[in-house]
Amino acid sequence: MSQIITLTTDFGLQDQYVSSMKAIILGLAPDVRLIDISHDIPAQDIMAGAWVIRNSAFLFPKNTVHLVVVDPGVGTERHPIVLKVNDQYFVGPDNGIFSLFYSEFEYEAIKLNKSKYWRKERSRTFHGRDIFAPVAAHLINGVSLKELGDPIKDLVTYHWAVPIGDKDGLQGWVVHIDRFGNLITNISEELIEDMIGRRKVRIYVGNTMIDHLVNTFGDVEEGDPAAFIGSSGMLEIGINKGNAAKLLSVDKGAQVSLVLQK
Structure with a gap:
């Protein structure tokens, strides 16, 4: 193992939740390196968590363990699971948080049902501390997937709508809004190259209305909107030194259209 455990949650930093998970991990694996990816996932926003972990996890060394807890169904019948995807391990609830992996990568999934690897005193409402954190530590310590539980095939899956392309252009949607208010769409750079190429679009x-794509929001005047390919490889709408979501009054799910000009 890499001796790295990352943490991604919607817990924020006001309360003791994140430090409690870290305490459990360090009690079992005192030499581990703990890396916080984000604790500012919007509360109970499973797909926001899915987006963040999908765009960060594979930058880490092989055999990193990613502890992901955005879990509005904690204490219900949803399963705790661990996935192995591209030599990375993911520990969290089976509630769709790992959906963005399922159609793109091969994976191995285990239902965590071996309670000897959990905390002895368990709460019904804090599986991040009592199940997921100790399991992540045991993985780092070399416990195999088959020791942690049994294989599971039918996982909860959420899907974002797929962009639509025709002779008039492309239509997609805002799937994520980052801290700066940038509107991140589900329209990939590859799709734009295939469907639009070098033709002019609005x-x-x-x-x-934005009349062309630019390289970065710094290519437009301060306060103006810009359309560009962001670091995730997706079309983004931003405002130079401004918050596009607020200034354009746009929320997640809003339609974004690229219309070819004749």
Whole structure:
């Protein structure tokens, strides 16, 4: 193992939840390196968590363990699971948080049902501390997947809508809004190259029209909107030194259209 455990949650830092998980991990694996990916996932927003972990996990060394807890169904019948995807391990609830892996990568999934690897005193409402954290530590310590539980095939899956392309252009949606208010869409750079190429387009989002793509939001005047390919490889709408979500009054799920100009 890499001796790295990452943590991604919707817990924030006001309360003791994150430090409690770290305490359990360090009690079992005192030499582990703990890396916080994010604790500012919007509360109970499973797909926001899915987006963040999908775009960060594979930058880490092989055999890193990713502890992901955005778990509005904690204490219900949903399963705790661990996945192995591309030599990375993911520990968390089977509630769709790992959905963005399922159609793109081969994976091995285990239902965590061996309670000897959990904390002895367990709460019904804090599986991050009592199940997921100790399991992550045991993985780092070399416990195999088959020791932690049994294989599971039918996993909870959420799907984002797929962009639509036709002779007039492309239509997609805002799937994520980052801390800066940038509107991240489900329209990939590859799809734009395939469907649009070098032809001129206008980009429409909310009540705003942008007349061309640029390399970065710094290519437009301060306060102006810009359409560009962001670090995730997806089309983004941002405002130079501004918050696009607020200034354009756009929320997740908003339609984004690239219309070809004749």
